[in-house]
Amino acid sequence: AQKITQTQPGMFVQEKEAVTLDCTYDTSDPSYGLFWYKQPSSGEMIFLIYQGSYDQQNATEGRYSLNFQKARKSANLVISASQLGDSAMYFCAMRENTGNQFYFGTGTSLTVIP
Amino acid sequence: EAQVTQNPRYLITVTGKKLTVTCSQNMNHEYMSWYRQDPGLGLRQIYYSMNVEVTDKGDVPEGYKVSRKEKRNFPLILESPSPNQTSLYFCASSLLGNNYNSPLHFGNGTRLTVT
Numbered sequence: 001a002q003k004i005t006q007t008q009p010g011m012f013v014q015e016k017e018a019v020t021l022d023c024t025y026d027t028s029d030p031s032y033g034l035f036w037y038k039q040p041s042s043g044e045m046i047f048l049i050y051q052g053s054y055d056q057q058n059a060t061e062g063r064y065s066l067n068f069q070k071a072r073k074s075a076n077l078v079i080s081a082s083q084l085g086d087s088a089m090y091f092c093a094m095r096e097n098t099g100n101q102f103y104f105g106t107g108t109s110l111t112v113i114p
Numbered sequence: 115e116a117q118v119t120q121n122p123r124y125l126i127t128v129t130g131k132k133l134t135v136t137c138s139q140n141m142n143h144e145y146m147s148w149y150r151q152d153p154g155l156g157l158r159q160i161y162y163s164m165n166v167e168v169t170d171k172g173d174v175p176e177g178y179k180v181s182r183k184e185k186r187n188f189p190l191i192l193e194s195p196s197p198n199q200t201s202l203y204f205c206a207s208s209l210l211g212n213n214y215n216s217p218l219h220f221g222n223g224t225r226l227t228v229t
């Protein structure tokens with residue numbers, strides 16, 4: 001079974017609008033961390049935001065927030081007030097406490113339309 | 115500047131010719147790992163290291179070797195590259211080896227083509 005599932009291969013959003021990128025995960029470990037990364041067309045991987053499994057509040061970092069629904073095992077990334085520079089590939093990732101591996105989803109390509 | 119440095123950025127080689135992709139981090143991170151990125155497959159972990167002299171296989175280790183003789187360096191070795199190893203490779207490090215809270219910091223990637 002896939003540890004991380006991103007079901008949206010591509011998304012479009014109008015500039016200044018908000019967009020939600022979906023991520024679901026699969027684990028039986030009660031302790032885990034969830035991460036989102038951005039990969040612009042230049043290729044580098046940029047860490048955006050982190051959510052721990054025991055965190056009571058949804059993580060926020062500037063225009064990025066994580067909609068964490070533990071019972072549904074989802075960790076959706078919300079980007080508010082989209083900018084042209086947000087056009088990129090976005091990856092969701094997880095690391096479990098019991099394991100030493102990071103698991104990545106297949107990514108969502110976001111295009112911001114002027 | 116805190117960073118993960120991998121070299122080379124681009125590499126074209128022929129089947130069977132041994133190659134090494136270097137990776138170095140200056141952040142005193144315990145955890146280091148290698149990934150390959152292929153279209154439609156996301157990033158898949160090749161090998162990881164929890165600390166010096168401690169390495170383990172990820173999901174796709176076949177055809178690759180690694181070593182961790184020093185904390186800062188984690189080279190990826192392809193003893194006999196094949197065309198199916200054509201990919202974009204990333205080295206990454208994380209501060210704490212046994213802490214699931216630590217995010218990965220990535221190098222800029224190495225695009226490898228094996229003909």
